[in-house]
Amino acid sequence: AQKVTQAQTEISVVEKEDVTLDCVYETRDTTYYLFWYKQPPSGELVFLIRRNSFDEQNEISGRYSWNFQKSTSSFNFTITASQVVDSAVYFCALSVRSKLSFGAGTTVTVRA
């Protein structure tokens, strides 16, 4: 069985601060995929990033970056120089076959 844990329930920051979201996953499969999605107040889940289990290279895409460490089963996500529009619920998700297993989400509030 797959499991995703997002220990942080809520994070509140002031605009321009960096925000790091933690994600820990569990799976017995050696091939898997990890995702981050954003859910703004409108409710639609917006895809942000995807990594596969064979690629631990950490990258930066605009203000987003991620830290994937198989040794600790973690897939953390950072928003640099946060903006008010970043306020949303962020979900980490794991895919082994086709379906996604989601964490409980972290609510990020960015104050002006």
Place this chain on the structure above:
Amino acid sequence: GAGVSQSPRYKVAKRGQDVALRCDPISGHVSLFWYQQALGQGPEFLTYFQNEAQLDKSGLPSDRFFAERPEGSVSTLKIQRTQQEDSAVYLCASSRTGTRGETQYFGPGTRLLVL
């Protein structure tokens, strides 16, 4: 191009009524997924189609839930004899080929309230 669309966006039902929720995937997407999201929680998988074939329905909570995709495009999730615990947001997602681990793109969801 157009994203995933769902209708209705909101549905209020009296306990015991049947409801039907519609999903239009991104044009040409082979795979379609249904998820249920309770308030304050992450989405939970319900069922999955590849074209018209329902390949996984392990997440459907009871036999009151039924999904179909007869022509491999539009899908309908039907809930019979709705109960209060069915109140949730129902999300639909599609992916291009259904390849393992492929990115899924989500619609805006249908918010169901059962009174």
